[in-house]
Amino acid sequence: MTDPSRPPPSRQPWRWAVIGLAVTALAAAFAYVAGWITPQRVTSHRIVDALQAGGIHPGFRRNHAKGVCVAGYFESNGAAAAYSKASVFASGRTPFVGRFALPGGNPYAPDSSVPIRSFALRFSLPNGEQWRTGMNSMPVFPVATPQAFYEQLVATRPDPATGKPDPKRAGAFFAAHPETGAFLAWVKTAKPSASYVTETYEALNAFYFVDAMGKRHPVRWKVTPEASDDAGTGPQAGDPDYLAHDLQQRLAQGPQRWHLRVTLGAPGDPTNDATKVWPADRHVIDAGTLVIESEQPQDSGPCRDVNYDPTILPSGIEISDDPLLPARSSAYADSYLRRTSEEAHVPGAAHATSPSEHP
Amino acid sequence: MNTTNAFHPLARALHWIMAVLVLAMLFIGVGMVSTVSGKHTWLLAIHKPLGAAIFVLALIRLAVRLRFPPPPLPADMPLLMQFVAHASHWVLYALMLTLPLVGWAMLSAGGYPISLGGSLHLPPLLAANGETFAWLREAHRYLAYLLFLTVLGHMGAALYHGLIRRDDVLPSMTFPRHSRPEPPRIVEPAPMPAEAEPTAIEPPSQE
Numbered sequence: 001m002t003d004p005s006r007p008p009p010s011r012q013p014w015r016w017a018v019i020g021l022a023v024t025a026l027a028a029a030f031a032y033v034a035g036w037i038t039p040q041r042v043t044s045h046r047i048v049d050a051l052q053a054g055g056i057h058p059g060f061r062r063n064h065a066k067g068v069c070v071a072g073y074f075e076s077n078g079a080a081a082a083y084s085k086a087s088v089f090a091s092g093r094t095p096f097v098g099r100f101a102l103p104g105g106n107p108y109a110p111d112s113s114v115p116i117r118s119f120a121l122r123f124s125l126p127n128g129e130q131w132r133t134g135m136n137s138m139p140v141f142p143v144a145t146p147q148a149f150y151e152q153l154v155a156t157r158p159d160p161a162t163g164k165p166d167p168k169r170a171g172a173f174f175a176a177h178p179e180t181g182a183f184l185a186w187v188k189t190a191k192p193s194a195s196y197v198t199e200t201y202e203a204l205n206a207f208y209f210v211d212a213m214g215k216r217h218p219v220r221w222k223v224t225p226e227a228s229d230d231a232g233t234g235p236q237a238g239d240p241d242y243l244a245h246d247l248q249q250r251l252a253q254g255p256q257r258w259h260l261r262v263t264l265g266a267p268g269d270p271t272n273d274a275t276k277v278w279p280a281d282r283h284v285i286d287a288g289t290l291v292i293e294s295e296q297p298q299d300s301g302p303c304r305d306v307n308y309d310p311t312i313l314p315s316g317i318e319i320s321d322d323p324l325l326p327a328r329s330s331a332y333a334d335s336y337l338r339r340t341s342e343e344a345h346v347p348g349a350a351h352a353t354s355p356s357e358h359p
Numbered sequence: 360m361n362t363t364n365a366f367h368p369l370a371r372a373l374h375w376i377m378a379v380l381v382l383a384m385l386f387i388g389v390g391m392v393s394t395v396s397g398k399h400t401w402l403l404a405i406h407k408p409l410g411a412a413i414f415v416l417a418l419i420r421l422a423v424r425l426r427f428p429p430p431p432l433p434a435d436m437p438l439l440m441q442f443v444a445h446a447s448h449w450v451l452y453a454l455m456l457t458l459p460l461v462g463w464a465m466l467s468a469g470g471y472p473i474s475l476g477g478s479l480h481l482p483p484l485l486a487a488n489g490e491t492f493a494w495l496r497e498a499h500r501y502l503a504y505l506l507f508l509t510v511l512g513h514m515g516a517a518l519y520h521g522l523i524r525r526d527d528v529l530p531s532m533t534f535p536r537h538s539r540p541e542p543p544r545i546v547e548p549a550p551m552p553a554e555a556e557p558t559a560i561e562p563p564s565q566e
Contacts, residue, residue: 022515030386043393047395146395306470326398336469341493341496
């Protein structure tokens with residue numbers, strides 16, 4: 001080892017320290033970015049943990065767990081094509097796979113337990129493009145940021161003793177978050193509807209349409225039903241699944257229709273705050289008709305393995321600066337991984353032992 | 360002068376470009392799945408085209424390596440250390456090629472559009488299937504952790520060569536010592552100045 005061409009191996013401790021420090025620093029940076037050493041930071045994982053605090057239902061979505069698949073098409077009338085170059089807005093049909101659902105993590109919740117219904121869509125555009133959107137039957141979202149949403153989940157987490165949220169903690173949260181006022185005022189008067197088909201569903205978050213010239217237009221969209229309240233059979237007494245039964249009955253009579261209405265924001269309209277509505281006089285485009293032709297059970301239907309991430313958009317639609325959008329994307333991905341891992345029996349995923357896993 | 364103790368310049372260029380890209384990719388990957396901030400969206404948007412770029416660069420690099428064999432390891436390295444060095448390199452190559460493919464297959468199985476930016480999309484590799492997605496998603500995660508650990512080991516080993524052994528291994532990938540004459544461990548008796556004090560040295564190892 002006395003080869004004169006190079007020095008002998010060094011035994012100086014600082015050289016070892018440099019190596020150890022370099023490797024440790026890189027590993028620590030990785031752990032930091034992953035959120036492993038910052039337990040107070042809100043991550044997708046912690047949001048989904050909070051969502052499933054009321055109990056894990058293996059194989060089901062962590063939110064909007066109870067639902068039904070639908071399929072149909074969007075018949076564009078071309079009216080929105082001047083604002084967005086997305087092919088879905090050119091005149092013609094685009095097929096979709098959709099899903100009606102109830103908010104919450106319990107797939108067996110009675111349909112009357114919440115006044116909110118949700119409607120999600122995945123449009124399949126040519127050339128592999130997709131447009132996914134998840135909408136809710138309420139005018140505003142309770143909070144504006146992922147941090148506040150997480151705090152709301154924690155504050156309204158069911159008390160293990162009573163199975164209900166602690167009113168003191170929940171009250172303290174809402175008092176500390178005055179932006180929830182618009183939502184609370186709405187929810188006070190809202191009643192669980194008798195049908196998925198008679199509801200209006202709002203995208204809640206703002207987006208941008210991008211036209212052929214590259215100009216960006218702030219938009220919000222919603223779908224409004226053609227069916228009116230009295231057209232259905234209504235909830236049957238004691239039927240906890242009346243929404244799915246109502247949908248079946250209505251589709252047996254014929255396709256169900258909504259209009260896709262796009263509201264154009266004016267300069268100054270907030271795009272980053274889902275707790276605020278835009279003024280009622282904004283220009284609204286009726287972009288076309290959504291037609292639902294069939295429904296399928298969610299455990300075997302084509303919507304089962306669809307993650308309705310609202311940030312999956314075709315060229316011609318972009319997300320806004322609404323901070324809830326990236327958070328929804330991140331949390332939905334985590335929820336999606338959990339439930340598909342449970343279905344696939346990946347070791348470490350929650351054990352799917354419930355006999356009612358796939359009812 | 361002797362270029363066999365260094366990697367080919369193209370191999371060195373690819374190594375350092377990919378060192379930056381792969382490390383960035385690992386941090387982007389682990390960051391984008393955890394963050395709920397606005398970074399989530401653009402990290403996700405970078406991740407896919409960057410993965411495709413790393414895959415293509417890894418293929419080019421493999422070809423360069425097969426065309427221009429790397430310099431041999433120092434002969435005085437213990438055999439076990441040599442084995443670990445070679446094995447870790449092949450693990451790095453294997454992961455640089457499989458991780459993008461697993462990612463592509465995983466997005467296909469999840470039914471996601473595989474966007475490389477704008478309206479440029481890759482075709483799906485597999486039919487949509489949630490259970491296949493779950494397995495591939497977990498494989499993608501754990502292979503990425505393995506890649507990160509291998510990169511850490513690789514970096515530690517390079518520093519060990521550079522700081523402790525101080526041999527030709529680190530310069531072979533950085534700045535080869537071209538200017539220096541071949542050390543006198545070549546077999547022929549070096550033309551030495553007559554006055555030179557003959558040093559008692561071990562028989563030089565065969566290079």
